[in-house]
Amino acid sequence: LPYIDESPTMSPQLCVAQGPDGEPISPTPPEGLHEGDLGKGLEMKKLVLSGFLTSEEIYINQLEALQLPLRPLKATATTSQPVLTLQQIDTIFYKIQDILEIHKEFYDALSPSIQQWDEKVTVGHLFKKLASQLGVYKAFVDNYKIALETAEKCSQANIQFQKISENLKVKGPKDSKDSYKMAILDLLKHTPEDHPDFPLLQDALRISQNFLSSINEEIDPRRTAVTTPKGEARQLVKDGFLVEVSESSRKLRHVFLFTDLLLCAKMKKTAVGRHQQYECKWYIPLADLTFQTPDDSDPCPSIQVLPEHEIEEMKMKISVLKNEIQKEKKAPKGQSRVERLRKKMNEQESWLLLHSPTIPFRVHNKHGKTFLFLLSSDYERSEWRESIQKLQKKDLQVCILTTYELQVLTNSCVKLRTVHNIPVTGNKDDEESSGLYGFLHVIVHSAKGFKESANLYCTLEVDSFGYFVSKAKTRVFRDTAEPSWNEEFEIELEGSQYLRILCYEKCYDKSMLNKDDNEIVDKIMGKGQVQLDPQTVQSKNWQMDVIEMNGIKVEFSMKFTSRDLSLKRTPSKKQSGVFGVKISVVTKRERSKVPYIVRQCIEEVEKRGIDEVGIYRISGVATDIQALKLAFDTNTKDILMMLSDMDINAIAGTLKLYFRELPEPLLTDRLYPAFMEGIALSDPAAKENCMMHLLRSLPEPNIMTFLTLLDHLKRVAEKEPVNKMSLHNLATVFGPTLLRPSESESLKGQHIMSATDIWSHDVMGQVQVLLYYLQHPPISYAELKRNTLYFSTDV
Numbered sequence: 001l002p003y004i005d006e007s008p009t010m011s012p013q014l015c016v017a018q019g020p021d022g023e024p025i026s027p028t029p030p031e032g033l034h035e036g037d038l039g040k041g042l043e044m045k046k047l048v049l050s051g052f053l054t055s056e057e058i059y060i061n062q063l064e065a066l067q068l069p070l071r072p073l074k075a076t077a078t079t080s081q082p083v084l085t086l087q088q089i090d091t092i093f094y095k096i097q098d099i100l101e102i103h104k105e106f107y108d109a110l111s112p113s114i115q116q117w118d119e120k121v122t123v124g125h126l127f128k129k130l131a132s133q134l135g136v137y138k139a140f141v142d143n144y145k146i147a148l149e150t151a152e153k154c155s156q157a158n159i160q161f162q163k164i165s166e167n168l169k170v171k172g173p174k175d176s177k178d179s180y181k182m183a184i185l186d187l188l189k190h191t192p193e194d195h196p197d198f199p200l201l202q203d204a205l206r207i208s209q210n211f212l213s214s215i216n217e218e219i220d221p222r223r224t225a226v227t228t229p230k231g232e233a234r235q236l237v238k239d240g241f242l243v244e245v246s247e248s249s250r251k252l253r254h255v256f257l258f259t260d261l262l263l264c265a266k267m268k269k270t271a272v273g274r275h276q277q278y279e280c281k282w283y284i285p286l287a288d289l290t291f292q293t294p295d296d297s298d299p300c301p302s303i304q305v306l307p308e309h310e311i312e313e314m315k316m317k318i319s320v321l322k323n324e325i326q327k328e329k330k331a332p333k334g335q336s337r338v339e340r341l342r343k344k345m346n347e348q349e350s351w352l353l354l355h356s357p358t359i360p361f362r363v364h365n366k367h368g369k370t371f372l373f374l375l376s377s378d379y380e381r382s383e384w385r386e387s388i389q390k391l392q393k394k395d396l397q398v399c400i401l402t403t404y405e406l407q408v409l410t411n412s413c414v415k416l417r418t419v420h421n422i423p424v425t426g427n428k429d430d431e432e433s434s435g436l437y438g439f440l441h442v443i444v445h446s447a448k449g450f451k452e453s454a455n456l457y458c459t460l461e462v463d464s465f466g467y468f469v470s471k472a473k474t475r476v477f478r479d480t481a482e483p484s485w486n487e488e489f490e491i492e493l494e495g496s497q498y499l500r501i502l503c504y505e506k507c508y509d510k511s512m513l514n515k516d517d518n519e520i521v522d523k524i525m526g527k528g529q530v531q532l533d534p535q536t537v538q539s540k541n542w543q544m545d546v547i548e549m550n551g552i553k554v555e556f557s558m559k560f561t562s563r564d565l566s567l568k569r570t571p572s573k574k575q576s577g578v579f580g581v582k583i584s585v586v587t588k589r590e591r592s593k594v595p596y597i598v599r600q601c602i603e604e605v606e607k608r609g610i611d612e613v614g615i616y617r618i619s620g621v622a623t624d625i626q627a628l629k630l631a632f633d634t635n636t637k638d639i640l641m642m643l644s645d646m647d648i649n650a651i652a653g654t655l656k657l658y659f660r661e662l663p664e665p666l667l668t669d670r671l672y673p674a675f676m677e678g679i680a681l682s683d684p685a686a687k688e689n690c691m692m693h694l695l696r697s698l699p700e701p702n703i704m705t706f707l708t709l710l711d712h713l714k715r716v717a718e719k720e721p722v723n724k725m726s727l728h729n730l731a732t733v734f735g736p737t738l739l740r741p742s743e744s745e746s747l748k749g750q751h752i753m754s755a756t757d758i759w760s761h762d763v764m765g766q767v768q769v770l771l772y773y774l775q776h777p778p779i780s781y782a783e784l785k786r787n788t789l790y791f792s793t794d795v
Helices: 035-067 070-077 086-092 096-115 124-132 135-157 159-168 179-189 197-218 308-330 335-355 378-392 403-416 583-590 596-608 622-633 639-645 648-660 672-679 684-696 700-718 727-739 743-749 755-775 781-786
Strands: 225-227 233-246 249-258 261-267 278-285 359-364 370-375 436-448 454-464 467-473 477-480 484-496 498-505 523-531 543-549 552-562
Touching (some): 035 070, 035 096, 035 179, 070 086, 096 124, 096 135, 124 197, 135 159, 197 543, 249 335, 249 370, 249 403, 278 403, 308 335, 308 727, 308 755, 378 454, 378 467, 378 498, 378 523, 436 454, 436 498, 467 484, 484 622, 498 552, 523 552, 583 700, 596 700, 622 639, 648 727, 672 684, 672 755, 684 700, 684 755, 700 727, 700 755, 727 755
Antiparallel strands (some): 225 233, 233 370, 249 261, 359 370, 436 484, 436 552, 454 467, 454 498, 543 552
16 A cells, blocks of 8 residues: 555655654755856756656556445445445545545646746746645554455455455655655755745745654654563553642653553662662543533542742742853852752753643543543643543453552553653753743734634643643634634743644533533644744744644744844834834823823723733734824824723733833933932831832822822722732733843943843843832832922922
8 A cells, every 4th residue: 555655756755854863853954046156057947847747657656546445345335245335445545535635636737847847937936836735744654554454454344345455555765754854954955045035935844844853753663662471562652741630739640551551650769870660659541531520520639830920930040040150150160069060950840740731631530530630731631631532442341450560560661761861951861851931922823724614722831941831822713614814912031942833622511510620622733843942032033834634724824033132222213103112202191190101001901801811921913002092193083982992911012012102211310320229128117118119209100100100000909809910910011121220231230241141130130129119119100200209309
């Protein structure tokens, strides 16, 4: 039978190139040609394409030969003596027709281009289209094993089909596995960078690499197995570190999913130099495992969630330690101190991994016993659930292990495991652990491939500090099979290496309420991830990409702004607007104490957003925020109508953007060093005296606006049980926005060494300053308006 990796062609292959150690490698596209090589490059490019076209022709001929017996087989399927049933035909020949049509279309479009060859001919769009259709091969691969088993059974049962199948087998070289990708690399090598083909070929390469990498993960040959006492192979399918809630406390466990059971273990403490060992805490045969809560089950363990400010504080401590480690590495005798700092950082990162997950993942056994894990990502929860459900579709027998058998299996986990260390920085190489710091701009364009209309939306996740966090969410596109969101988000990256996109169907049916969580769980339709390659992402231009997920294709674009660039305050060239214009200029023009934009955004948030979960933390749609920015800058008459119709997170984002784009921070460049010194004072009375003195030193528009914002943020924090935004969370969001000095002041003070230094050292102080004023309110806005002597204080 014609499976992709056996065809002697250069068609897309379902694996990636491997290095000497057998690990997959992702080659970097070579740089384009220079002018002197143009003629030779064009000739070489034509040769590459000609070879590719010849291979395509062979491949198409083979696929067409496969189609020959299909019609007579289908004709006999409805007779009294069928060779194969219609279902068997569909299984064995699954997607062959689709693959043939894709390659015929590609061949027919490419052939004229080679025949009429000159320097203006472009083929990149053809390769990009072919790359975007790789989802058909995913469906083909998913069906591969079933097709093979069906063909074998039918050959044994029917002599006629056995003869037919012998003629169907396609033999070819095994060394053409990554030929499609190599062909694109060769084309890039012989294409000038300024040629229209160059960016299209780069897109085709990126799309195909993402797809092939995801396939590679699913057919990873490193999986190993142990033999059961009955002589059957028990294969390890998946393993990883999860947080289990046991006896009302969080425990870090290593969980192993085998082909017939789920085993939860903990690492035993062993002396230095001794072999590592696991202790089994419990196991459930997959035949007995369920995700539905049995009626007679034990009450679910309660989930203890730490205040978010404690999580944020730990992140800042870890960032400070990372900075210190980098500085000590450059010091002459800093190596011993580096080891101490690394140990301390590992402890703090382990604490973070243990206490940050909040998404429940419950499994139950047939006796009603419930086991609760906490995960940081819905993507991860979905992967575990899908892996278990896929195994449960097979005819599973309940396996009861003796104490000895369980001990043998647990001991074998040390050799079988694929995840060896918890994902902390200390367990990674420096190169591997250095992610991106700054802002990733992502536009989620559209999605295709849904079988029926639904209410659809996407969420975006990025990793930081060893775990993934949900950062943004599109609108729900109602009753469609082809949603077109075209929404842009700005996502802050903190050492991030991956972007994940999850596509959901929104559930409005209240009967689907989960009795464990008391909330309706939306259905995941598909999920996928891309690596944030610094070389690719750090481009001034938008990079378009496609993620393939369960037959669904999500199109998106992204570009990255480094932290040092994103922290700059740039004055607006037009002084007629409000963004990037000094607050004193705006209030004087408006004849107000507080800018109109601040008052209106606060009023709208308090009217309908104060109960919104994650208000001011969840990203608003960037295009909505830009629309509001333009409306305020141009003093649009319909601004109140726009505010009432706009998503509340976009309004919150507009207010944050206004303060972020002030040419000078609200608490001023002049007083910034004093604020940093004041917050560091240890004597409470001296600190209070200093902080209040500094506040009175601010210009009138600045202090009036600051106190108005303080009043508002306190009202938001009063709703913390509903919106999950504490005073500390709000201080974390607004502190850097209100205090971060402009670039000239930063350089003058010489206190900024790098983008990471800004975040770790200065941000801690900036958050603490705002938190101090939120916890020790100096005077309310209402009182300030009544107190006419407030500004007469001699400062």
